Amino acid sequence: MNDTKQRCGFVALIGAPNVGKSTLTNGLVGTKVSIVTPKVQTTRALIRGIAIDGDAQIIFVDTPGIFRPRRRLDRAMVTTAWSGAHDADLVALVIDAQRGLDEEAETILNKLKDVRQPKALILNKVDLVEKPKLLDLTVAVNAAGTFEATFMVAALSGYGVEDVRDWFARNVPAGPWLYPEDQLTDAPQRHLASEITREKLYLRLHEELPYQSTIETETWEDRKDGSARIEQTIYVERESQRKIVLGKGGQTIKAIGAAAREELAEILERPVHLFLFVKVREGWGDDPERYREMGIEFPRE
Numbered sequence: 001m002n003d004t005k006q007r008c009g010f011v012a013l014i015g016a017p018n019v020g021k022s023t024l025t026n027g028l029v030g031t032k033v034s035i036v037t038p039k040v041q042t043t044r045a046l047i048r049g050i051a052i053d054g055d056a057q058i059i060f061v062d063t064p065g066i067f068r069p070r071r072r073l074d075r076a077m078v079t080t081a082w083s084g085a086h087d088a089d090l091v092a093l094v095i096d097a098q099r100g101l102d103e104e105a106e107t108i109l110n111k112l113k114d115v116r117q118p119k120a121l122i123l124n125k126v127d128l129v130e131k132p133k134l135l136d137l138t139v140a141v142n143a144a145g146t147f148e149a150t151f152m153v154a155a156l157s158g159y160g161v162e163d164v165r166d167w168f169a170r171n172v173p174a175g176p177w178l179y180p181e182d183q184l185t186d187a188p189q190r191h192l193a194s195e196i197t198r199e200k201l202y203l204r205l206h207e208e209l210p211y212q213s214t215i216e217t218e219t220w221e222d223r224k225d226g227s228a229r230i231e232q233t234i235y236v237e238r239e240s241q242r243k244i245v246l247g248k249g250g251q252t253i254k255a256i257g258a259a260a261r262e263e264l265a266e267i268l269e270r271p272v273h274l275f276l277f278v279k280v281r282e283g284w285g286d287d288p289e290r291y292r293e294m295g296i297e298f299p300r301e
């Protein structure tokens, strides 16, 4: 790719809690992502996901729930959220079309007047709203703020999401990409996390349990405090093996978990909360689904 053509920029996703920012980000990125938090970004808002569209790399940054702060801590959170907006290249205001211009949305719209960056309005959940109401809402929000573009989307089904991505791709500033192309999701990290636990399991049980287990990272949550919460399941073939992995009073699994957590925290350079489960899945060794999850693809018969 010709580097001089590249574009790259930060888009702050602003909106009340539950308006669908996560769902929208997943749609924009094109895959289910957990938040990515590369080190260079630690002073800015958290990254929700990175989308690539042609020559453009679009980095969506989170603005933790903007609500009316009552406690001091809440106020601090809101300040962080708005600083994310001021730092971004572009701002996307996401409004739940069904909820419309409620008090929360009004508050956000008012504060948005101080944000200089170009803004796009995204009315989400349009599947839940009749057309006339949607048009009224579009007019009302555009009267209350200045938006370069208005989009009507249903993030859940993907309706309209591509248009949003294209607009951001065209409007982020020219400049080289800041992140490698494969950093769209935490998938490589998930795989790595499974491998580490597998290693600890083998180190501990190499005699009793050779190759009859598989480990899957089921959930990975990058929390706003900077830590990662990871849930993994160790699949074994028989109940007797499950007992071995658990150990007396759960001692074996505890030791495996502690060792894996320690190493993961070191590699990721942040605190890790690791939760391990052991499940019996008979004949998992013959199940192609499992192989796929391990990253091994078998041709169809």
Ligand SMILES: Nc1nc2c(ncn2[C@@H]2O[C@H](COP(=O)(O)OP(=O)(O)OP(=O)(O)O)[C@@H](O)[C@H]2O)c(=O)[nH]1
Binding pocket: 015, 016, 017, 018, 019, 020, 021, 022, 023, 024, 065, 124, 125, 126, 127, 128, 153, 154, 155, 156, 157
């Ligand atoms: N009907 C409908 N529901 C949606 C749509 N998009 C999101 N939702 C639902 O709205 C709820 C909230 O979505 P999230 O993506 O978690 O919202 P969020 O803004 O990221 O929430 P916070 O992370 O708490 O700020 C979920 O139950 C979604 O399934 C949509 O287009 N249509």
